[in-house]
Amino acid sequence: xxxxxxxxxxxxxxxxxxxxxxxxxxxxxxxxxxxxxxxxxxxxxxxxxxxxxxxxxxxxxxxxxxxxxxxxxxxxxxxxxxxxxxxxxxxxxxxxxxxxxxxxxxxxxxxxxxxxxxxxxxxxxxxxxxxxxxxxx
Numbered sequence: 001x002x003x004x005x006x007x008x009x010x011x012x013x014x015x016x017x018x019x020x021x022x023x024x025x026x027x028x029x030x031x032x033x034x035x036x037x038x039x040x041x042x043x044x045x046x047x048x049x050x051x052x053x054x055x056x057x058x059x060x061x062x063x064x065x066x067x068x069x070x071x072x073x074x075x076x077x078x079x080x081x082x083x084x085x086x087x088x089x090x091x092x093x094x095x096x097x098x099x100x101x102x103x104x105x106x107x108x109x110x111x112x113x114x115x116x117x118x119x120x121x122x123x124x125x126x127x128x129x130x131x132x133x134x135x136x137x
Contacts, residue, residue, distance in 0.1 A: 014115055021107045025100060026074075032104045033057040034067050038077055039093045039101050047090040050079065055136045076100060 018029050027035070037056035041048035048056075054064035068091065071077050076097035082088035093101070112120050 014111070017115060018108060018111045021111050022104060025103055025107070027100065027104055028067075030057075030059060030063070030067055031071060032101070032108070034059060034064060035071055035076060035093065035097055035101045036105065038091045039098060042091070042093055047080070047092050049082070050089040050091055052136065053091050058134065071097070 015029055018032075022029060022032055025032075034053055034057045038048060038053045041052055041056055050065065050068060051061065053068070054061050057064065059067070068077065068079065072079055076094055078092045078094060079089045080092060082090050116123055
């Protein structure tokens with residue numbers, strides 16, 4: 001069977017494990033990914049747009065919008081109209097969101113260690129050149 005087949009099923013298992021491990025925080029992997037992306041992008045300069053957060057996390061635009069709305073209702077982030085273009089929403093992570101994402105990052109790191117062990121760094125270096133074109137600048 002192809003390496004892609006094994007990569008696909010390994011990714012499914014990793015996601016299922018991460019989902020179980022994030023459950024005590026009340027986060028799904030998609031929620032965590034969007035929240036972490038918003039936090040990371042927000043530390044790079046101006047507040048990111050909702051589209052930038054979706055792109056960084058790899059989420060579909062419509063899915064991201066729905067999930068971001070849920071995160072906003074939980075007061076983990078806030079959406080603000082862009083001062084120049086009212087059609088654009090900017091995302092700001094709240095203090096509660098930063099605290100939760102910090103815990104989630106540790107869970108993600110621990111999940112990677114649990115699943116990949118010492119081979120994690122080598123695996124990352126093998127996957128990075130394949131996936132790097134999907135990561136926005």
